[in-house]
Amino acid sequence: MIDLHSHLDLYQNALSLLPEVSKRNVFTLVVTTSPRAWEATSRVFSGYENIKVALGLHPEIVKQKEKERNLLISSITKANFIGEIGLDNSLRSRNSIELQESIFTDVLTECERVGGRIMSIHSRGAATRVLNILEKHPGAGKPIMHWFSGSIKEVHRAVSNGCWFSVGPAMLKSAKGLKILKELPINKILPESDGPFTTQKSLPLMPWEAMQIIPEIQKLSGQTHQELCLQMEENLTTLLNGVF
Ligand SMILES: [Zn+2]
Secondary structure, three states: OEEEEEOHHHOOOHHHHHHHHHHHOOEEEEEOOOHHHHHHHHHHHOOOOOEEEEEOOOHHHOOOOHHHHHHHHHHHHHOOEEEEEEOOOOOOOHHHHHHHHHHHHHHHHHHHHOOOEEEEEEOOOOHHHHHHHHHHOOOOEEEEEEOOOOOHHHHHHHHHOOOEEEEOOOHHHOHHHHHHHHHOOHHHEEEOOOOOOOEEOOEEOOHHHHHHHHHHHHHHHOOOHHHHHHHHHHHHHHHHOOOO
8 A cells, every 4th residue: 555645644643543554555655734743743753664754834834834934945955755845726825825936936946956856746726837837947856746636738738747646535536536537647646645634434534545546547547456556566666766
């Protein structure tokens, strides 16, 4: 099992979940919402080789966390994984879009300066803006578009830029999500749960449940369940190549 976008630190019983997540999943990427949260979570989650904590500043809270901006940029040199970063242009975050763009640009500039990072990127309502900035920073590393929800044209643009895509069961519940899935190269897809923000039968989706996307991919590709699980592991290996 693989989960490329989990908010494991935000589950009520996060600490007691760690051993189980580490046992069930080959790899889990825990994205954080602020650099201070990254510092604390990295400390607490250390000791689990297959659970990595990404340094982030969630675009929806840039205003509240603006004081942590310098800490974010100065910590990039110490972090292999960056996320959750990006832009959110939905109604409630729209008023901070300029600040978001300015921070996102600084993050990518710094990622470029330090030789590139693996980045989990949020782009709700802002796919074109995100792609515009990404294209200006080709050396920033490997962008993983988390829960991509742009237009088909934007999907194609992201694909041709070499983006990766983390796809979760929640995304595939909508017709739009399924339409996007059809356009993604199979070797650029990785599973994500986005738990505990996503739920199933009113319980948070668990990191080992991200692989529930496999049956939907199966319908499109005609490959067996096992072949697709192997494909996801191969994708993970390619993504992580050069990091460890
Ligand atoms: Zn998230």
